[in-house]
Amino acid sequence: MKQLKVGLLGIGTVGGGTYTVLTRNxxxxxxxxxxxxxxxxxxxKNIDHAKVLTGGEVDVTNDAFxxxxxxxxxVVVELIGGYTLSKDLVLKAIANGKHVVTANKALLALHxxxxxxxxxxxxxxxxxxxxVAGGIPxxxxxxxxxxANKIEWVAGIINGTTNFILTEMREKGLTYQDVIGxxxxxxxxxxxxxxxxxxxxxxxxxxxxxxxxxxxxxxxxQAYTEGITKLAQADIQYAEELGYRIKLLGITKRTDKGVELxxxxxxxxxxxxxxxxxxxxxxxxVKGDAVGPTLYYGAGAGAEPTASAVxxxxxxxxxLANASVEQRVPYLAFQPNSVIDLxxxxxxxxxxxxxxxxxxxxxxxxxxxxxxxxxxxNISIDAxxxxxxxDNETEADIVILTHVTIEKNxxxxxxxxxxxxxxxxxxxxxxxxxLGK
Numbered sequence: 231m232k233q234l235k236v237g238l239l240g241i242g243t244v245g246g247g248t249y250t251v252l253t254r255n256x257x258x259x260x261x262x263x264x265x266x267x268x269x270x271x272x273x274x275k276n277i278d279h280a281k282v283l284t285g286g287e288v289d290v291t292n293d294a295f296x297x298x299x300x301x302x303x304x305v306v307v308e309l310i311g312g313y314t315l316s317k318d319l320v321l322k323a324i325a326n327g328k329h330v331v332t333a334n335k336a337l338l339a340l341h342x343x344x345x346x347x348x349x350x351x352x353x354x355x356x357x358x359x360x361x362v363a364g365g366i367p368x369x370x371x372x373x374x375x376x377x378a379n380k381i382e383w384v385a386g387i388i389n390g391t392t393n394f395i396l397t398e399m400r401e402k403g404l405t406y407q408d409v410i411g412x413x414x415x416x417x418x419x420x421x422x423x424x425x426x427x428x429x430x431x432x433x434x435x436x437x438x439x440x441x442x443x444x445x446x447x448x449x450x451x452q453a454y455t456e457g458i459t460k461l462a463q464a465d466i467q468y469a470e471e472l473g474y475r476i477k478l479l480g481i482t483k484r485t486d487k488g489v490e491l492x493x494x495x496x497x498x499x500x501x502x503x504x505x506x507x508x509x510x511x512x513x514x515x516v517k518g519d520a521v522g523p524t525l526y527y528g529a530g531a532g533a534e535p536t537a538s539a540v541x542x543x544x545x546x547x548x549x550l551a552n553a554s555v556e557q558r559v560p561y562l563a564f565q566p567n568s569v570i571d572l573x574x575x576x577x578x579x580x581x582x583x584x585x586x587x588x589x590x591x592x593x594x595x596x597x598x599x600x601x602x603x604x605x606x607x608n609i610s611i612d613a614x615x616x617x618x619x620x621d622n623e624t625e626a627d628i629v630i631l632t633h634v635t636i637e638k639n640x641x642x643x644x645x646x647x648x649x650x651x652x653x654x655x656x657x658x659x660x661x662x663x664x665l666g667k
Contacts, residue, residue, distance in 0.1 A: 243533045244309050251537045350566050372563060387504065515665055
Protein backbone atom coordinates (compact mmCIF):
# COMPACT_ATOMS: atom_id res chain seq x y z
CA MET A 231 0.00 0.00 0.00
CA LYS A 232 1.14 3.56 -0.74
CA GLN A 233 2.34 5.61 2.22
CA LEU A 234 2.48 9.32 3.02
CA LYS A 235 5.25 9.96 5.52
CA VAL A 236 4.62 12.91 7.83
CA GLY A 237 7.04 15.05 9.79
CA LEU A 238 5.26 16.85 12.65
CA LEU A 239 6.64 20.17 13.91
CA GLY A 240 5.15 20.69 17.37
CA ILE A 241 3.17 18.18 19.37
CA GLY A 242 1.40 20.51 21.78
CA THR A 243 -2.37 20.93 21.89
CA VAL A 244 -3.05 20.77 18.14
CA GLY A 245 -0.06 18.57 17.33
CA GLY A 246 -1.09 16.09 20.01
CA GLY A 247 -4.65 16.12 18.69
CA THR A 248 -3.38 15.54 15.16
CA TYR A 249 -1.29 12.55 16.22
CA THR A 250 -4.24 11.14 18.18
CA VAL A 251 -6.72 11.50 15.30
CA LEU A 252 -4.28 10.05 12.76
CA THR A 253 -3.62 7.07 15.00
CA ARG A 254 -7.17 6.44 16.19
CA ASN A 255 -8.78 6.82 12.76
CA UNK A 256 -5.98 5.28 10.69
CA UNK A 257 -8.15 2.56 9.18
CA UNK A 258 -10.94 5.00 8.24
CA UNK A 259 -8.46 7.46 6.73
CA UNK A 260 -6.86 4.71 4.64
CA UNK A 261 -10.28 3.54 3.45
CA UNK A 262 -11.02 7.07 2.23
CA UNK A 263 -7.66 7.82 0.59
CA UNK A 264 -6.16 4.45 -0.30
CA UNK A 265 -2.98 5.72 1.36
CA UNK A 266 -1.51 4.98 4.78
CA UNK A 267 -0.66 8.31 6.44
CA UNK A 268 2.05 7.76 9.03
CA UNK A 269 3.95 10.17 11.27
CA UNK A 270 7.61 9.16 11.00
CA UNK A 271 9.29 12.02 12.88
CA UNK A 272 8.28 14.62 15.47
CA UNK A 273 10.11 17.77 16.50
CA UNK A 274 9.33 19.38 19.84
CA LYS A 275 11.31 21.25 22.47
CA ASN A 276 9.96 18.91 25.14
CA ILE A 277 11.35 15.59 23.94
CA ASP A 278 10.14 13.63 26.96
CA HIS A 279 6.57 14.86 26.49
CA ALA A 280 6.73 14.02 22.78
CA LYS A 281 7.98 10.51 23.51
CA VAL A 282 5.15 9.92 25.96
CA LEU A 283 2.52 11.10 23.47
CA THR A 284 3.87 8.99 20.64
CA GLY A 285 4.54 5.94 22.81
CA GLY A 286 8.03 5.50 21.38
CA GLU A 287 6.53 4.70 17.97
CA VAL A 288 8.29 7.49 16.01
CA ASP A 289 11.61 9.28 15.93
CA VAL A 290 11.59 12.35 18.20
CA THR A 291 13.98 15.30 18.00
CA ASN A 292 14.24 18.84 19.37
CA ASP A 293 15.63 20.08 16.03
CA ALA A 294 12.82 21.16 13.71
CA PHE A 295 15.23 21.57 10.78
CA UNK A 296 16.12 17.91 11.08
CA UNK A 297 12.53 17.13 10.12
CA UNK A 298 12.31 19.50 7.13
CA UNK A 299 15.67 18.14 5.88
CA UNK A 300 14.75 14.48 6.43
CA UNK A 301 14.65 12.73 3.00
CA UNK A 302 12.22 10.19 4.47
CA UNK A 303 9.55 12.87 5.13
CA UNK A 304 7.02 13.59 2.34
CA VAL A 305 4.96 16.30 4.04
CA VAL A 306 5.78 18.68 6.88
CA VAL A 307 3.00 19.66 9.29
CA GLU A 308 3.86 23.01 10.90
CA LEU A 309 2.10 23.53 14.23
CA ILE A 310 4.64 25.59 16.21
CA GLY A 311 3.04 28.99 15.56
CA GLY A 312 4.66 32.39 15.24
CA TYR A 313 5.97 33.80 11.98
CA THR A 314 9.77 33.92 12.17
CA LEU A 315 11.12 30.42 12.79
CA SER A 316 7.99 28.91 11.24
CA LYS A 317 8.53 30.92 8.06
CA ASP A 318 12.11 29.67 7.75
CA LEU A 319 11.00 26.09 8.35
CA VAL A 320 8.15 26.22 5.82
CA LEU A 321 10.29 27.82 3.12
CA LYS A 322 13.05 25.26 3.74
CA ALA A 323 10.56 22.39 3.51
CA ILE A 324 9.28 23.80 0.19
CA ALA A 325 12.83 24.21 -1.10
CA ASN A 326 13.40 20.54 -0.24
CA GLY A 327 10.39 19.57 -2.35
CA LYS A 328 8.13 18.68 0.57
CA HIS A 329 4.44 19.43 0.80
CA VAL A 330 3.35 21.57 3.76
CA VAL A 331 0.28 21.57 6.00
CA THR A 332 -0.03 24.43 8.48
CA ALA A 333 -2.52 25.80 10.98
CA ASN A 334 -0.59 29.06 11.26
CA LYS A 335 -2.87 31.97 10.32
CA ALA A 336 -0.36 34.66 11.32
CA LEU A 337 2.32 33.11 9.13
CA LEU A 338 0.05 33.05 6.08
CA ALA A 339 -1.48 36.48 6.66
CA LEU A 340 1.98 38.07 6.87
CA HIS A 341 4.06 35.88 4.56
CA UNK A 342 1.54 33.87 2.53
CA UNK A 343 2.34 35.65 -0.74
CA UNK A 344 6.00 34.63 -0.51
CA UNK A 345 5.19 31.10 0.65
CA UNK A 346 2.66 30.41 -2.11
CA UNK A 347 5.00 31.82 -4.74
CA UNK A 348 7.79 29.51 -3.57
CA UNK A 349 5.42 26.53 -3.45
CA UNK A 350 4.16 27.25 -6.97
CA UNK A 351 7.73 27.25 -8.33
CA UNK A 352 8.56 24.05 -6.46
CA UNK A 353 5.35 22.30 -7.51
CA UNK A 354 4.36 21.38 -3.96
CA UNK A 355 1.10 21.67 -2.03
CA UNK A 356 0.58 24.11 0.84
CA UNK A 357 -2.64 23.26 2.69
CA UNK A 358 -4.03 25.40 5.52
CA UNK A 359 -7.63 24.49 6.35
CA UNK A 360 -6.91 24.61 10.08
CA UNK A 361 -5.62 28.20 9.89
CA VAL A 362 -9.17 29.64 9.94
CA ALA A 363 -12.07 28.65 12.19
CA GLY A 364 -10.56 25.43 13.57
CA GLY A 365 -12.61 22.42 12.54
CA ILE A 366 -15.02 24.32 10.24
CA PRO A 367 -14.09 23.49 6.61
CA UNK A 368 -14.47 27.09 5.48
CA UNK A 369 -11.33 27.16 3.28
CA UNK A 370 -12.52 24.16 1.28
CA UNK A 371 -16.01 25.64 1.04
CA UNK A 372 -14.67 28.92 -0.37
CA UNK A 373 -12.06 27.35 -2.67
CA UNK A 374 -14.14 24.46 -3.98
CA UNK A 375 -17.76 24.18 -2.84
CA UNK A 376 -18.58 27.78 -3.82
CA UNK A 377 -16.27 27.86 -6.83
CA ALA A 378 -19.14 28.57 -9.25
CA ASN A 379 -20.01 31.79 -7.42
CA LYS A 380 -18.77 35.32 -7.55
CA ILE A 381 -18.29 35.88 -3.83
CA GLU A 382 -19.86 39.17 -2.75
CA TRP A 383 -18.97 39.22 0.94
CA VAL A 384 -17.76 37.14 3.86
CA ALA A 385 -18.54 37.91 7.51
CA GLY A 386 -17.66 35.78 10.47
CA ILE A 387 -17.22 35.22 14.16
CA ILE A 388 -13.71 33.85 13.82
CA ASN A 389 -12.33 34.31 17.32
CA GLY A 390 -13.79 32.15 20.07
CA THR A 391 -12.28 34.12 22.95
CA THR A 392 -14.09 37.34 22.08
CA ASN A 393 -17.33 35.53 21.33
CA PHE A 394 -17.19 33.89 24.77
CA ILE A 395 -16.60 37.27 26.42
CA LEU A 396 -19.46 38.98 24.56
CA THR A 397 -21.81 36.06 25.31
CA GLU A 398 -21.04 36.29 29.02
CA MET A 399 -21.52 40.07 28.99
CA ARG A 400 -24.92 39.73 27.34
CA GLU A 401 -26.26 36.74 29.25
CA LYS A 402 -24.97 37.67 32.73
CA GLY A 403 -24.93 41.45 32.56
CA LEU A 404 -21.21 41.59 33.30
CA THR A 405 -18.61 44.12 32.18
CA TYR A 406 -15.63 43.29 29.99
CA GLN A 407 -13.33 43.50 33.01
CA ASP A 408 -15.57 41.09 34.92
CA VAL A 409 -15.41 38.48 32.15
CA ILE A 410 -11.78 38.59 30.95
CA GLY A 411 -10.47 37.01 34.15
CA UNK A 412 -12.98 34.16 33.88
CA UNK A 413 -12.04 33.64 30.23
CA UNK A 414 -8.38 33.32 31.26
CA UNK A 415 -9.23 30.92 34.08
CA UNK A 416 -11.18 28.67 31.71
CA UNK A 417 -8.39 28.71 29.13
CA UNK A 418 -10.33 30.70 26.50
CA UNK A 419 -8.01 33.71 26.82
CA UNK A 420 -4.22 33.87 27.07
CA UNK A 421 -2.42 35.54 29.97
CA UNK A 422 -1.89 38.40 27.51
CA UNK A 423 -5.16 38.41 25.52
CA UNK A 424 -4.26 41.35 23.26
CA UNK A 425 -4.18 39.40 19.97
CA UNK A 426 -7.69 38.10 20.61
CA UNK A 427 -9.50 41.02 22.26
CA UNK A 428 -8.04 43.70 19.96
CA UNK A 429 -9.10 41.76 16.85
CA UNK A 430 -5.61 40.94 15.54
CA UNK A 431 -6.17 37.17 15.49
CA UNK A 432 -9.46 37.66 13.64
CA UNK A 433 -7.73 39.99 11.16
CA UNK A 434 -5.13 37.31 10.38
CA UNK A 435 -7.91 34.87 9.55
CA UNK A 436 -9.99 37.42 7.65
CA UNK A 437 -6.97 38.28 5.48
CA UNK A 438 -6.81 34.65 4.36
CA UNK A 439 -10.57 34.44 3.71
CA UNK A 440 -10.51 37.68 1.71
CA UNK A 441 -7.64 36.50 -0.48
CA UNK A 442 -9.48 33.27 -1.31
CA UNK A 443 -12.87 34.92 -1.78
CA UNK A 444 -11.70 37.59 -4.20
CA UNK A 445 -8.45 36.26 -5.66
CA UNK A 446 -6.26 39.01 -4.19
CA UNK A 447 -2.87 38.89 -2.42
CA UNK A 448 -2.67 38.71 1.38
CA UNK A 449 -2.96 42.28 2.71
CA UNK A 450 -3.01 42.00 6.49
CA UNK A 451 -1.16 45.29 6.96
CA GLN A 452 -4.13 47.13 5.39
CA ALA A 453 -6.84 45.50 7.51
CA TYR A 454 -8.81 47.80 9.82
CA THR A 455 -8.82 46.34 13.34
CA GLU A 456 -10.89 47.37 16.35
CA GLY A 457 -11.34 45.24 19.47
CA ILE A 458 -13.92 44.76 22.20
CA THR A 459 -12.13 46.21 25.23
CA LYS A 460 -14.08 49.49 25.13
CA LEU A 461 -17.53 47.94 24.79
CA ALA A 462 -19.84 48.98 27.61
CA GLN A 463 -22.52 46.85 29.19
CA ALA A 464 -25.00 49.63 28.39
CA ASP A 465 -24.43 49.18 24.66
CA ILE A 466 -25.06 45.45 24.84
CA GLN A 467 -28.33 46.12 26.72
CA TYR A 468 -29.48 48.87 24.35
CA ALA A 469 -28.69 46.71 21.33
CA GLU A 470 -30.83 43.97 22.84
CA GLU A 471 -33.72 46.38 23.38
CA LEU A 472 -33.54 47.37 19.73
CA GLY A 473 -33.49 43.74 18.51
CA TYR A 474 -29.74 43.36 17.90
CA ARG A 475 -26.75 41.44 19.24
CA ILE A 476 -23.15 42.68 19.30
CA LYS A 477 -20.49 40.35 17.88
CA LEU A 478 -16.86 40.89 16.95
CA LEU A 479 -17.02 40.28 13.21
CA GLY A 480 -14.44 39.97 10.50
CA ILE A 481 -16.01 41.45 7.35
CA THR A 482 -14.67 41.52 3.81
CA LYS A 483 -16.68 42.79 0.84
CA ARG A 484 -16.02 43.38 -2.83
CA THR A 485 -17.29 46.81 -3.93
CA ASP A 486 -16.95 48.93 -7.06
CA LYS A 487 -14.30 51.00 -5.26
CA GLY A 488 -12.24 48.11 -3.90
CA VAL A 489 -12.25 45.51 -1.12
CA GLU A 490 -13.35 46.11 2.46
CA LEU A 491 -11.18 44.31 5.04
CA UNK A 492 -12.25 45.11 8.57
CA UNK A 493 -12.61 43.61 12.06
CA UNK A 494 -14.74 45.38 14.68
CA UNK A 495 -17.70 45.00 17.05
CA UNK A 496 -20.88 44.87 14.98
CA UNK A 497 -24.61 45.03 15.64
CA UNK A 498 -26.44 42.16 13.91
CA UNK A 499 -30.23 41.61 13.93
CA UNK A 500 -31.00 38.99 16.57
CA UNK A 501 -33.06 37.03 14.02
CA UNK A 502 -29.91 36.15 12.06
CA UNK A 503 -28.52 32.70 12.82
CA UNK A 504 -25.00 34.09 13.26
CA UNK A 505 -26.29 36.46 15.98
CA UNK A 506 -27.20 33.39 18.03
CA UNK A 507 -23.75 31.78 17.90
CA UNK A 508 -22.68 31.84 21.53
CA UNK A 509 -19.80 30.83 23.78
CA UNK A 510 -16.49 30.01 22.14
CA UNK A 511 -18.06 28.77 18.90
CA UNK A 512 -17.24 30.20 15.47
CA UNK A 513 -19.46 30.89 12.46
CA UNK A 514 -18.83 32.27 8.98
CA UNK A 515 -21.45 33.60 6.55
CA VAL A 516 -20.51 33.67 2.85
CA LYS A 517 -22.67 35.41 0.23
CA GLY A 518 -22.31 34.11 -3.31
CA ASP A 519 -24.16 35.56 -6.27
CA ALA A 520 -25.67 32.19 -7.24
CA VAL A 521 -26.19 30.48 -3.89
CA GLY A 522 -27.02 33.47 -1.67
CA PRO A 523 -25.94 33.57 2.01
CA THR A 524 -24.54 30.31 3.42
CA LEU A 525 -23.57 29.67 7.06
CA TYR A 526 -20.71 27.51 8.39
CA TYR A 527 -20.74 26.82 12.13
CA GLY A 528 -18.64 24.82 14.56
CA ALA A 529 -15.75 24.69 16.98
CA GLY A 530 -13.13 27.25 16.05
CA ALA A 531 -10.38 25.89 18.27
CA GLY A 532 -9.41 22.94 20.44
CA ALA A 533 -7.14 19.94 20.00
CA GLU A 534 -9.30 17.56 18.00
CA PRO A 535 -11.54 20.06 16.13
CA THR A 536 -8.41 21.73 14.73
CA ALA A 537 -6.76 18.35 14.21
CA SER A 538 -9.80 17.37 12.12
CA ALA A 539 -8.86 20.11 9.65
CA VAL A 540 -5.13 19.27 9.73
CA UNK A 541 -5.80 15.60 8.99
CA UNK A 542 -8.26 16.51 6.22
CA UNK A 543 -5.45 18.52 4.60
CA UNK A 544 -3.12 15.54 4.91
CA UNK A 545 -5.73 13.41 3.20
CA UNK A 546 -5.91 15.91 0.34
CA UNK A 547 -2.12 15.77 0.03
CA UNK A 548 -2.28 11.97 -0.04
CA UNK A 549 -4.78 12.11 -2.91
CA LEU A 550 -3.14 14.89 -4.91
CA ALA A 551 0.61 14.57 -4.24
CA ASN A 552 1.20 12.89 -7.59
CA ALA A 553 -1.19 15.09 -9.57
CA SER A 554 0.19 17.82 -11.79
CA VAL A 555 0.08 21.40 -10.54
CA GLU A 556 -2.64 22.16 -13.12
CA GLN A 557 -4.89 19.44 -11.65
CA ARG A 558 -4.75 20.81 -8.11
CA VAL A 559 -6.99 23.52 -6.63
CA PRO A 560 -4.90 26.74 -6.57
CA TYR A 561 -3.70 27.93 -3.16
CA LEU A 562 -5.94 31.01 -3.23
CA ALA A 563 -8.70 29.40 -5.35
CA PHE A 564 -7.72 31.45 -8.44
CA GLN A 565 -4.96 30.58 -10.89
CA PRO A 566 -1.72 32.32 -9.80
CA ASN A 567 -1.59 34.46 -12.94
CA SER A 568 -5.19 35.56 -12.30
CA VAL A 569 -4.69 36.95 -8.80
CA ILE A 570 -5.60 40.66 -8.96
CA ASP A 571 -4.16 43.33 -6.70
CA LEU A 572 -7.42 45.13 -5.87
CA UNK A 573 -7.19 48.14 -3.54
CA UNK A 574 -8.19 47.76 0.11
CA UNK A 575 -10.55 50.56 1.14
CA UNK A 576 -9.56 52.70 4.12
CA UNK A 577 -12.17 52.60 6.86
CA UNK A 578 -13.18 56.20 6.05
CA UNK A 579 -14.48 55.01 2.65
CA UNK A 580 -16.48 52.05 3.99
CA UNK A 581 -20.27 52.25 3.88
CA UNK A 582 -22.22 51.00 6.88
CA UNK A 583 -25.23 51.66 9.08
CA UNK A 584 -24.40 52.84 12.61
CA UNK A 585 -25.40 52.61 16.25
CA UNK A 586 -24.69 55.85 18.12
CA UNK A 587 -24.97 56.38 21.88
CA UNK A 588 -24.51 59.83 23.32
CA UNK A 589 -25.10 61.34 26.70
CA UNK A 590 -26.67 64.77 26.68
CA UNK A 591 -28.41 67.31 28.88
CA UNK A 592 -32.10 66.54 29.32
CA UNK A 593 -33.57 69.77 28.00
CA UNK A 594 -35.64 70.91 24.99
CA UNK A 595 -33.96 71.25 21.61
CA UNK A 596 -31.06 68.85 22.20
CA UNK A 597 -32.45 66.05 20.07
CA UNK A 598 -33.43 68.48 17.33
CA UNK A 599 -29.84 69.73 17.19
CA UNK A 600 -28.48 66.22 16.87
CA UNK A 601 -30.91 65.19 14.14
CA UNK A 602 -30.18 68.39 12.17
CA UNK A 603 -26.45 67.62 12.16
CA UNK A 604 -27.17 64.12 10.82
CA UNK A 605 -29.59 65.44 8.20
CA UNK A 606 -27.10 68.06 7.02
CA UNK A 607 -24.73 65.20 6.16
CA ASN A 608 -27.43 63.11 4.45
CA ILE A 609 -27.51 60.59 7.29
CA SER A 610 -31.04 59.31 7.85
CA ILE A 611 -32.28 57.86 11.14
CA ASP A 612 -33.71 54.34 11.26
CA ALA A 613 -34.59 54.15 14.96
CA UNK A 614 -34.20 56.26 18.08
CA UNK A 615 -34.23 55.42 21.79
CA UNK A 616 -34.31 58.28 24.30
CA UNK A 617 -33.89 57.16 27.89
CA UNK A 618 -35.33 59.00 30.86
CA UNK A 619 -32.71 60.43 33.23
CA UNK A 620 -32.22 58.66 36.54
CA ASP A 621 -33.51 60.34 39.69
CA ASN A 622 -31.67 63.56 40.53
CA GLU A 623 -29.77 63.46 37.21
CA THR A 624 -29.95 66.08 34.46
CA GLU A 625 -28.42 63.97 31.70
CA ALA A 626 -29.74 61.00 29.75
CA ASP A 627 -28.65 58.54 27.06
CA ILE A 628 -29.83 58.94 23.48
CA VAL A 629 -29.40 55.94 21.17
CA ILE A 630 -29.71 56.34 17.41
CA LEU A 631 -29.63 53.74 14.64
CA THR A 632 -28.87 55.17 11.21
CA HIS A 633 -29.30 53.97 7.67
CA VAL A 634 -26.22 53.23 5.56
CA THR A 635 -23.80 56.09 5.02
CA ILE A 636 -20.12 56.52 4.24
CA GLU A 637 -17.89 56.48 7.31
CA LYS A 638 -16.19 59.82 6.69
CA ASN A 639 -19.61 61.49 6.76
CA UNK A 640 -20.34 59.81 10.06
CA UNK A 641 -16.95 60.91 11.42
CA UNK A 642 -17.81 64.52 10.59
CA UNK A 643 -21.27 64.24 12.13
CA UNK A 644 -19.93 62.75 15.35
CA UNK A 645 -17.36 65.53 15.67
CA UNK A 646 -20.11 68.15 15.29
CA UNK A 647 -22.45 66.44 17.78
CA UNK A 648 -19.66 66.12 20.35
CA UNK A 649 -19.05 69.88 19.96
CA UNK A 650 -22.64 70.72 20.99
CA UNK A 651 -22.81 72.37 24.44
CA UNK A 652 -25.42 69.84 25.58
CA UNK A 653 -23.34 66.77 24.67
CA UNK A 654 -21.42 65.14 27.52
CA UNK A 655 -18.22 63.24 26.70
CA UNK A 656 -17.54 61.08 23.67
CA UNK A 657 -20.08 59.35 21.45
CA UNK A 658 -20.03 55.56 21.22
CA UNK A 659 -20.20 54.41 17.59
CA UNK A 660 -20.69 50.76 16.55
CA UNK A 661 -21.15 49.65 12.96
CA UNK A 662 -24.19 47.60 11.93
CA UNK A 663 -24.62 44.85 9.33
CA UNK A 664 -27.81 43.11 8.17
CA LEU A 665 -26.01 40.00 6.76
CA GLY A 666 -29.15 38.89 5.01
CA LYS A 667 -28.79 40.00 1.44
